[in-house]
Amino acid sequence: METIVFDVGETLTRDDGYWASWAEWLGVPHHTMSALVGAVVARGLDNAEALRLLRPGVDIEAEYAAREASGLGEQLDEEDLYGDVRPALSALRELGIRVVIAGNQTSRAGELLRALELPADLVVMSGELGVAKPDPRFFARVLETSGAVAHETLYVGDHPKNDVYPARRAGLRTAHLRRGPWGFLWADDPDVVAAADWSIDSLTELVGIVKV
Template identity: 55%
Template sequence: MVVRAVVFDVGETLLDDTREFGAWADWIGVPRHTFSAVLGAVTAAGRDNAETFEYFRPGFDVAVERQRREDAGQGERIEDSDLYPDVRPALTTLRDCGLWLGVAGNQTIRAAELLRSLDLPVDLVATSGEWGLAKPAREFFDRLVTWSGFEPAEIVYVGDHRDNDVLPAHAAGLRVAHIRRGPWGHLWAADPVLRAAADWQVESLIELPALLAGA
């Protein structure tokens, strides 16, 4: 079936999360390299990112602390400088090819507003916070299919995370492009389960237009 739509994950697919992870480290009062090391250990164990905070503050409530950051004027920020350099050129080229483009990931309602303010060349932006559904739940991808208006096999989902992106998108019948960047993208790049599920594996989003043209 011909590819007609491409939907992108957010963190470490479109956005470099370095600044946001640094902001969290500063907020809980631990050195940034320490926070990164523990995050890496949690990642390597295949556990949820939020568990990182438990090592520093048992019982840490991410939602409550996120609101406290907002109230303190240190809340979520997504700026053009947080985009990976290949994002705008790749999106523009894909759209020029006539593909429908979407952004859908595990982010807050506030993050959706910030992403829309970037005026990316995409058709729609949505987040788990808006949908009340989060990856890797099958319901998230079923909602994505309905939201896009295309058949699952006509959609390519692009993401860096094996368990949240590649495997559940594949199980939902979407085609999948794994991007090898960020901690999760590199950690699982050679994983045989990921490679079996992904239709393509790329180092940069710039590679997608040529690959999808062939599809």
């Protein structure tokens, strides 16, 4: 294994601040937004459907642009990172592993992540690649951009449909992270267990996996 690619939301970063900001923008209580996100997750839908439940017919891209223009757009800082992120990524790089961060995020999120100066060789988002998971072209673009080889690359993420399944179909090895609503909800699903080469509770477990 030469390269490990990390998903972002609920793998490296907590999503509660993200959804709280949307709740405030749409004028609903935080717990309402959280409940709706949980509901669409349980139904296997894209999490953006939570916004459409609150405001049917909403143009999400237009709303996002309006938030940015108002100064209430995306924010990401050290407090949004899970506690195991820096230690795990640093340890992996010390072992000679190429560390890549690539998730379904906007170009703005990519800028914010790079500003955090994480111990990573490459940070690139779907908004920058022009294609998003679970499209197989996302993984092809990540491999091309990073110079990695599929069978020598591990993709780590919490979401079976966006991370584990499509990464496996693209020829990468996979690790399912039991973290966040998606990770916990499908942690013991037989299909997820069968598709993932490893199931982990913390990113620090990857160090032991690499050393084996």
